[in-house]
Every structure is written in C-alpha cells, then in structure tokens.
Amino acid sequence: MNNFVYHNPVKIIFGKGTIKELATAVPADARVLMTYGGGSIKKNGVYDQVAAALRGRTVLEFGGIEPNPRYETLMKAVEMVKGEKIDFLLAVGGGSVIDGTKFIAAVARYAKGDPWDILAKNAAIEDAVPLGVVLTLPATGSEMNCLAVVSRDASQEKLHFGSPFVYPKFSILDPEVTYSLPKRQLANGIVDTFVHVMEQYATHDLNTPLQDRQALAIVATLVEIAPKVLSDRMDYDARANLMWCATQALNGLLSCGTEGDWATHMIGHELTAFFGIDHAQSLAIVLPGVWEHQIFNKAERLASYGRIVWGLDQANTIERARAAIEKTEIFFISLGIGTRLIDYGINEDGVKKVIERFRGRGTMLGELKNLGADEIGRILHLRL
Ligand code: NZQ
Ligand code: ZN
Secondary structure, three states: OOOOOOOOOOEEEEOOOHHHHHHHHOOOOOEEEEEEOOOHHHHOOHHHHHHHHOOOOEEEEEOOOOOOOEHHHHHHHHHHHHHOOOOEEEEEEOHHHHHHHHHHHHHOOOOOOOOHHHHHOOOOOOOOOOEEEEEOOOOOOHHHOOEEEEEEOOOOEEEEEEOHHHOOOEEEEOHHHHHHOOHHHHHHHHHHHHHHHHHHHOOOOOOOHHHHHHHHHHHHHHHHHHHHHHOOOOOHHHHHHHHHHHHHHOOOOOOOOOOOOOHHHHHHHHHHHHHOOOHHHHHHHHHHHHHHHOHHHHHHHHHHHHHHHHOOOOOOHHHHHHHHHHHHHHHHHHOOOOOOHHHHOOOHHHHHHHHHHHHHHOOOEOOOOOEOHHHHHHHHHHOO
8 A cells, every 4th residue: 555645624514404504614704705507506496595594694606607617707706706805615516616616716815827827737826715515416526625627718628736725614415406407417427426436446456455445335336326316206315325425436535545547537628628528428438448448457456346346257357357347338328328439429530639639748647657649549449
C-alpha cells in the first residue's frame, strides 16, 4: 500500500426532510449567494424548501448554471460575489452547479491574474469563499470532494482543478429530491458512480484488500439497485442507496494507498467538450475501450471484478476479464445508455479531433502513463 494522507472535512447531512437543516448549517449572519441550474429546483419544491429554511436571511440568487458549467457564465457570478460582498455560497443542484460554485468560490478570492490559469495551468489557489451544498443529483461525488470541472465555449475545452479550499463546509443529501430526475439522469448517475469506482479499482494490485472490497461493494450495490432506481416506483431506499454510493465513490476513501487510472474520464471530457454529450455517456463509450486496450495490464483486477460482481467462473484470467468487460457494457446498455460513438453521431472525423488534441497536449494517461495520442486513437477506434 502506498503512503497517504486522508482528510475530508465535509459534514454530510443525510436523509428525508433534511433541507430544513440549512437553518443551522448556513452561518446566521452570512451574505449568501444561492447558485442553481436551469430551473429544475423551482419545479420540484427544492427551491421552496431552501427559501423556507433561510427565511429572514440575506440570500441573493444566481441561476442558469448549465450542465457542464461554462466559464463564461461562472465569471458573471464572480462579479456578483465581489459586487454584493457575498461571504457564503450555497450550491443547490447536481455536479455542474456544485462544480461551478467551487470555481466561483475560488476565483472570487483569486488575485494572481487570469482565472482560467486555475484550470489550464494548475495555478495555486490560496483562499475561497466558503460554500455549502444541497445535492439534487447523485452522480459526481462533488458534494464530498474538492474537485471541479469547468468548460469553456470559446476554446471547446473541459478542464478540472482541485483544491482543499473548495471542499464544501456541508452537503445536504435528501434522497427524496431525486424523485423528479428523468431516467436519463438517474442512469447517468449510476454510470458515473460505477466508473469512478472502477477507475480507482481496475489498476495495479498494491495489496489493498480493504479498499478493493470497499470498491466492489459499491459496484455490486449499484448493479443490485439499478432496476429499482429506474423503475417508475418512487423507491426511497433505492434512491438513498444510490445517493450514498455516489458520494462514497469519489470522496477520496477508495483511493487511499492506491493508484488511479482516470484515462476514461480524461478522454471522456474531450468527447463532451467537442460534441456536448453527457459526462456519463462519454464514460460508457470509453471505459470498455480502455479496458480492452489494456486487457493484459488489467486482467487480474477485471477477472476478480467479474467473479465477485457478476459471478463469472472462467478459469482463464484473460477470458474472464473479457467476459467482465462484456457484462459491463451490457449493464450500461440495460440502463438505456449507448456505449458506441456512433450512438451519438460521432464518426471517424470526430475521433481525429480528439487524437489531435491529445497529440498537442503530449500528456500520457492511465495508471501506467502508457496512453498517448496514438493509443487513445486506437481505443476510440474500438468504440466506433
Ligand atoms: O439545471 P437544472 O434545471 O437543475 O437541471 C439539471 C440538469 O439539466 C437536472 N437535474 C439535476 N437535479 C435534478 C434535475 N432534474 C430534475 N430533478 C432533479 N432533482 O439534471 C441535469 C444534469 O445536471 P448536472 O449537474 O449537469 O449533472 P451531473 O450531476 O451528472 O454533473 C455533471 C458535471 O459534473 C462533472 C462532469 O464533468 C459534468 O460537468 N463531474 C464532476 C466531478 C467532481 N466534481 O468530482 C467528477 C465527475 O467525474 C464529473 O467529471
Ligand atoms: Zn465522472
């Protein structure tokens, strides 16, 4: 096991009717800016619950943060934070609103030059406006981590940053708010959570049996609850379990002492940046390709996953690993998510664009740092 430091300061307030806890979680004398997305919270009662909990407080609003939050929009919110002397941000939404709010929080206290450098050049952040979260979409884990992903229209880029300054002070997770989610977003949440776990699990074996079992416990739970989550019944426990799986998948615990892959996410971000597909859709396309391409490096892990999660029993490790990849793809398709580039109208020309972007960057991806532009091209050709 590798050395590690683990410190996660996010207070989780979980369960039915917990949005009212905002009354004590948000500092009483704060000037609050509540951030949200395209308006789902105004239709499903979440906005009203937040307003009721914060009645009598100074609360301004910034709506319209898009899925895959846009730099251009977030910079408008930064102006508002500065102009209105906001000292607490409350993100009410899914990963996009939370990520966008983390970026707003960081930029509002960033005085070193071009804020885009935080994403493009990994410029250090030394402070951020404190933020809290009301989560409405279980998927990204952003509610309990210090990461954020921001897109920029002008350059068709989608880049991430991370800083301990943008950990939420608290996150309220009420599974009932997920009842209004369309099936596509629920399926996205299952896939994103699944891929977060497997990006951490399907790598080197560093003799970490606890983390390995924690990882596969999340994946096995997802496979078990997926039909209940997607059924028309409002199954509270299924939604609660999905929500907790999603948070656990990317709050740093699974990666303690281990080495992550993250190639699927990095390639997927480019597909979203160029073609606008949902984050989870991009992952469902790329993950089987990365695994197939890296089968000889990942065979042991994939075979174990196949045995434990899918009950596969092929004696030959490579054969079992291949069957596990096939099971995974069938699982994604069963959720209604296309796993091929062509399902989203992306063709050979689209693949070329992604290859050229990675060639320009010159970075190598994967836990072995063995995936450059040519290998990424081969992976994407497997997914046409
Ligand atoms: O904008 P509104 O109107 O709220 O509608 C949203 C949006 O259209 C809707 N929605 C959210 N909660 C709802 C709801 N509709 C009905 N009822 C509810 N309760 O769902 C749509 C998608 O929302 P979005 O926030 O974009 O989805 P998600 O949570 O999947 O976030 C995706 C973003 O997070 C990033 C992704 O790259 C992408 O930009 N990620 C962030 C990570 C992190 N911070 O750690 C890690 C992930 O790997 C990921 O990269
Ligand atoms: Zn993800």
